[in-house]
Amino acid sequence: MRLLLRFLQDALSDFFFEYETPRQVLVRNRRVGVVCRLIQLGVLVYIIGWVFIYEKGYQSTDIAVSSVFTKMKGVGYTNVNGVERVWDVSDYVFPPQGDSSFVVMTNYIITEGQQMGTCPEVLLYLLMNSRLSLFQGEMTGVCVNTTNTCEVLAWCPVEDDRIIPSPPLLMSAENYTLFIKNSVTFPIFGVTRSNLVEGIDADYINKCLYHPEDAPLCPIFRLGDIVKLSGFNFETIAQEGGTIGIVIDWTCNFDVAVKHCKPKYNFHGLYGNPSDTGQTRPSLGYNFRYAKHYLENSVQKRTLLKVFGIRFDIIVQSLARKFDIIPTLTAIGSGVGIFGVATVVCDLVLLYLLPKREFYKNMKFKYTDTPIQVRSRQCAK
The missing domain is CATH 1.10.287.940 (atp-gated p2x4 ion channel)
Known part of the structure; x- marks a missing residue:
């Protein structure tokens, strides 16, 4: 027993009081x-x-939680077949709520005075001696000899979108202005910033216009400049529509003063390359249909617009760092x-x-x- 205790004592002594190298x-x-x-x-x-x-x-890192508010300004004018129209923000922006993703109409095909009834379809094109139509309504089984198409139950007269107006009807959209208000919060570091940084006050906003070198922090952008900076030609993209990405980059280092945390704006065409043509792109442009309903002599009617426009997607990317x-x-x-x-x-x-x-x-x-x-x-x- 003594030997065992002595052995354990020596082992513990060697373990605690000796160092091996x-x-x-x-x-x-x-x-x-x-x-x-x-x-x-x-x-x-x-x-x-x-x-x-x-x-x-x-450094440790954090990604921001952000919100984006937008506002368009500008008035457009068209004169189609002697019909003059003035287009304001409520007419050419979809949706009108100031979202981070919206469409500005630059061209359109209008079909006025449609009402429910029967009328002939519009022939789309000929393919291998076969006539293909737009399927614009429910077929009645009646053939219309004057148009060589089928009769349909639909909103009549049916839309004819075979010819897209050129040049675009709303080329004035090039001079519209876009105001972007963006706020970001870095929750880990407890920092909140806005793109209306120090020095961007009401007086400055009323007279500034974004320029990558002369006014890189101005939150007001001319649409023509946005399209140009994305690498596209405005008339080309306005003809049949397209998509532009506006990237707001918040890359911040909070080891220095917070006031140095400022946004940078970048612009990217999201519908292929600027050099692409209709032959190289499988689906050219961006468009959708929009109808305005009304009553005339107790008859429900509508005005149908096929809208060609530029879709703007505002994307906020962020990365903040601080010593840890x-x-x-x-x-x-x-x-x-x-x-x-x-x-x-x-x-x-x-x-x-x-x-x-x-x-x-x-x-x-x-x-x-x-x-x-x-x-x-x-x-x-």
């Missing part, structure tokens, strides 16, 4: 030394250059661990590739033999 061998070899230092230098460059400077490994001790220690710890790669590579060179590898093995490793192994080796000699 690995044995190190200093190898004087130029090739191995150069390889080791090059690997360590590469690891150091990776940790400092990539992890800390480029990837900002010493936890990711900093994590980055340092992983970097120190990577330094071990140099030791592993140099050991492989020493023990398996150099001519004096047996000598280095004997210096690096200390062998202990049992008495039986010693006697066996002596007998072998």
Whole structure:
């Protein structure tokens, strides 16, 4: 019993009051030394250059919660077949609620005075001697000889959209202006910002117009400039419509003053490349139909508009950073661990590739033999 207690006491004493360190061998070899230092230098460059400077490994990150409000301004004028019209915001913006995704009408085909009844279809085109129609209503089974089409029960007269007006009827949309109000909140850091940053007051907004160099923070944009900055020609995209993405980029570093956190605006065409034509794109343009219903002499009628327009999608992307001790220690710890790669590579060179590898093995490793192994080796000699 005493021996057992003595054994446990010695074991605990050795565990708590002794320190073990690995044995190190200093190898004087130029090739191995150069390889080791090059690997360590590469690891150091990776940790400092990539992890800390480029990837900002010493900071924690947060993504913003955002809201977008838009408002259009501008008046359009058309004169089609002697019929003059003035188009204001309530006529050419869909939907009118100021969403982050909306359409501005730039061209249209109008069919007025439609009412429910029977009338002939409009022939679409001929394909391999077969006539294809638009299927604009419920077929009655009656053939109309004057048009060589079927009679349908539909809103009559049916729409004829085979010819798209050129140039676009609302080219004046190029000079419409768009006001964007954007607010972002970074919940982890407790920071709220607006694109109406310091210096953007009512007086400035009343006279500014966005320019990527002269007025990069102005929240008022001319539609023609937006389309141009996205790489498209306004008349081309206004003819049959398209889609433009407005990206508001909030990339912020909260290790400096919050006032330096400002938005950057980028513009992208989302309907193919600017050089694409109708032959290279499977579906050209952007359009939809919109009907205005009314009563005339107790008869329900409607005016049908096939709207060609530019759809604007406002996309907010954000990334905020701030110093945090936890990711900093994590980055340092992983970097120190990577330094071990140099030791592993140099050991492989020493023990398996150099001519004096047996000598280095004997210096690096200390062998202990049992008495039986010693006697066996002596007998072998």
